[in-house]
Amino acid sequence: MTKLAILGGESLIDKQLKPYRSIGPLEIKAVEETMRTGVISGFYGDFCNEFWGGPKVNEFENTWASRFDVRHAVTVNSATSALYAAIGAIGISPGDEVIVPPYTMSATVMAPIVYGGIPVFADIESDTFGLDPESVRQAITSKTKAILTVNLFGHTSQLDELMDIAKQNNIYLIEDNAQGPLAEDNGRLAGTIGHIGVFSLNYHKHIHTGEGGICVTDDDNLALRMKLIRNHGENVVEPLEIDDLTNLIGFNFRLTEIQAAIGIEQLKKIDHHVEKREKIAKSLSESLNDLPGIFPPIIRKGCRHVFYVWGAKFDEKIVGVSRDVFSKALEMEGFPHFTGYCKPLYHLPVFQKQVAFGNQGHPFNINKNVNYEKTDCPVCEYMYQKAFIGFEPCAYDINDNDLDLLIAAFRKVYNQKDKLITMSK
Secondary structure (H helix, E strand, O other): OOOOHHHOOOOOOOOOOOEOOOOOHHHHHHHHHHHHHOOOOOOOOOOOHHHHOOHHHHHHHHHHHHHOOOOEEEEEOOHHHHHHHHHHHOOOOOOOEEEEOOOOOOHHHHHHHHOOOEEEEOOEOOOOOOEOHHHHHHHOOOOEEEEEEEOHHHOOOOHHHHHHHHHHOOOEEEEEOOOOOOOEEOOEEOOOOOOEEEEEOOOOOOOOOOOOEEEEEOOHHHHHHHHHHHEOHHHOOOOOOOOOOOOOOOOEOOOOHHHHHHHHHHHHOHHHHHHHHHHHHHHHHHHHOOOOOEEOOOOOOOEEOOOOOEEEEEOHHHHOOOHHHHHHHHHHOOOOOEEOOOOOHHHOHHHHOOOOEOOOOEOHHHOOOOOHHHOOOHHHHHHHHHHEEEEOHHHEOOOHHHHHHHHHHHHHHHHOHHHHHHHHO
């Protein structure tokens, strides 16, 4: 057996993997045709037909709504903006609490703060990393207005149970489905099960428009409110006879006609792009499933995992070496990966110092009972510190030979772990 690169041997993978590029001739043609119309943005921030966007934006929204079988799709310029629009639409006010996961991109938990809301962290479940319903139940108070869950890495949260909790407490469920287009839970598409679903069209997602996002909902009022938040809604509340003005000081979250034109073409190919990621992940799981202490991603019964990330759990007690040492060896063999995902978000200074806007700590000073120093999410901490190893199928254009090399590199490190154990002592 060849010597591990970390011990002076040669790396099994000696080249950079080719990055995945989903933009092709059809997208380029669509952009050129849109440019020739002279309409680069179809929005106007006052009450008129253009308040709702240009022809490509409207076409994209209608096509997306049809593909995901929802009444409304509202385009915005990023998934971050989509989260802000969604949280604003449900009427979050200063002091309202929103239950959020600590294991996600930071924008998810920043959304309530924009409106003076208070993020309250609940732990994640240990198999597919969505919000743990029992932890959510324990976090609910009389101030709770919503649950904001994340369908992390391309697998759904326990959406049925979370929706039941929301209904029982007369609160909203919002799905951050940035990483899970076409993921399914009991035959239903992720992002369409909660009151609002949020999708990302950032350049490293399954499909993209460079930057962009979409909110979906079956609720007419929520859809209208998100459209008002997207485009300076304060200018149109009178002609639209809007009575509830909460959070309707609008932003500029508008998608351009060029981005919409790209999105229309990308959506036509979403099945191809998602299935390619699934194929890569399936091969990795099947080829590494026999290694004790390495636990490939679980797919809950009735669910579809679309693998924005292939995430394995690592048990150092079984493997006999720490994840960090194992990771260093993988790195030296040329296997691109990351460990831990993100540091639990309640460790961010904005929470530990409880300062968001101004010296008085608004909005945290509204609710004196929130103390992030005492936040206890042991599953999240364990995944971050010791257990999680992730590979990004969305990032690379991998052929069968590349996949064989990735598998061989991982197995090479595992099969020589005794040398790593000796080295780490």
